[in-house]
Amino acid sequence: xxxxxxxxxxxxxxxxxxxxxxxxxxxxxxxxxxxxxxxxxxxxxxxxxxxxxxxxxxxxxxxxxxxxxxxxxxxxxxxxxxxxxxxxxxxxxxxxxxxxxxxxxxxxxxxxxxxxxxxxxxxxxxxxxxxxxxxxxxxxxxxxxxxxxxxxxxxxxxxxxxxxxxxxxxxxxxxxxxxxxxxxxxxxxxxxxxxxxxxxxxxxxxxxxxxxxxxxxxxxxxxxxxxxxxxxxxxxxxxxxxxxxxxxxxxxxxxxxxxx
Numbered sequence: 001x002x003x004x005x006x007x008x009x010x011x012x013x014x015x016x017x018x019x020x021x022x023x024x025x026x027x028x029x030x031x032x033x034x035x036x037x038x039x040x041x042x043x044x045x046x047x048x049x050x051x052x053x054x055x056x057x058x059x060x061x062x063x064x065x066x067x068x069x070x071x072x073x074x075x076x077x078x079x080x081x082x083x084x085x086x087x088x089x090x091x092x093x094x095x096x097x098x099x100x101x102x103x104x105x106x107x108x109x110x111x112x113x114x115x116x117x118x119x120x121x122x123x124x125x126x127x128x129x130x131x132x133x134x135x136x137x138x139x140x141x142x143x144x145x146x147x148x149x150x151x152x153x154x155x156x157x158x159x160x161x162x163x164x165x166x167x168x169x170x171x172x173x174x175x176x177x178x179x180x181x182x183x184x185x186x187x188x189x190x191x192x193x194x195x196x197x198x199x200x201x202x203x204x205x206x207x208x209x210x211x212x213x214x215x216x217x218x219x220x221x222x223x224x225x226x227x228x229x230x231x232x233x234x235x236x237x238x239x240x241x242x243x244x245x246x247x248x249x250x251x252x253x254x255x256x257x258x259x260x
Contacts, residue, residue, distance in 0.1 A: 006196045009054040016046055021107050029114055036115055037093070044085045056198030057188050063205035064090055066179055071140040072208070073171060073178045077226050078149035079157055079186025082201060087147060087181070090205075095139045096147045097132055116144075122152065129166050133173060140174050150222065157186040158234060158246075158253030163223050168215050177208035180222055182229030184237050187244040197244040202233045231257055 024039050031039075051057045059082075067074075069092045076083055088094060100119035103109040112119075118135035120128040136146050150167045171178055183203040189196050206225050209218065231253070237243055238254055246254070 002195055002197070005055055005198075006194060009050055009196050012050045012054060013047055016050065017043065020046070021111065025107075028111065033116070037088070040111070040115065041089055044088050047085060051189075051196070055196040057196060057201060058199075059086060059201040059203065061086075061090060061203045061205065063207075066205045066207055067091060067145070068177070068179075068208075071143050071174075072145050072176050073136075073167075073174065074145055074147045074181060075150045075167060075178050075222060075226070076147060076181035077183050077230055078151060078154050079183060080154065080189040080191065082185040082189045083181070083183055083203070086203070091145050091147065093142075093144045094147050095135075095144050097135075097149070118146070125166070129169060132166070132170060136170050136174055140176060146170070146174075146176075154186070154191045156190070156192060156247050156249040157184055157230070158250035161223055161227050163219060165215070165219060167222070168218055171209075171211065171213075171218060172215075175211045177210055178218075178222065179208050180206040180225045180229075182206065182226045182233060184230065184233040187234075187237050187246070187250065190247065192247065193245075195245070199237065199240060199242065199244045202236060204229045204233060 020043050028036070028039050048059070067090060074091065074094070076087065084096065095116050095118055097118045097120060098112070100121050103112055103117070103119045116139065118132060118139070120131050122128060139146055148167055148170070150163045151161065152164050155162065181203065183201065185201045185203070187197065188199055188201050206229060209221055213221065234250060234253060235257065238246065
């Protein structure tokens with residue numbers, strides 16, 4: 001039954017995405033920026049509705065009050081496609097730092113370009129950092145919220161943290177607060193497995209890290225805040241009445257936490 005529901009959800013996800021892209025294209029690209037987010041948010045709500053009623057997966061977000069309306073940097077844990085969708089509903093005017101290959105996808109790349117994403121080439125780190133800084137300055141001046149995944153790519157839940165120091169120059173130069181975001185989405189909509197698991201995805205938006213910290217203190221605080229909260233959300237999922245499938249990284253991390 002699980003594999004059937006997962007297959008049905010993913011087929012529905014792809015179908016609704018294609019249908020909406022075709023239907024809204026005639027008006028989407030002519031909308032002013034203040035209105036353009038309406039269409040992606042309708043799409044995200046539709047996807048989350050399908051996820052709830054087909055895959056049986058809902059979500060709960062804490063700490064939305066920590067999200068400012070003005071310019072800031074949002075540093076989120078990245079475990080799944082889920083957060084790239086759902087955060088759009090709760091952030092006022094986000095711009096995501098993303099791999100440039102997504103901008104090359106027919107149709108989707110045009111839609112991403114319209115809302116003003118910051119594409120980078122991860123194969124050339126120095127050039128990527130310069131491009132992020134240039135794009136981030138522009139977006140901060142436009143009072144937008146810059147979403148960065150500080151580990152660079154999706155990580156399995158419970159995996160050893162791998163935070164890249166590239167976020168620090170952005171934090172330092174823009175002099176903006178950083179809002180850490182923890183989650184356990186990889187337990188329910190994982191990258192490594194075909195299945196989508198029923199249950200409640202938990203996301204926790206944490207208090208801001210104020211600008212002005214030195215590199216070591218900033219990186220330590222960022223990683224500590226996110227990873228401590230992710231551990232708590234992993235434990236919460238494990239203690240649910242019907243816990244999700246736990247990948248090896250999660251099982252090992254739970255054992256480590258029990259020993260502390």
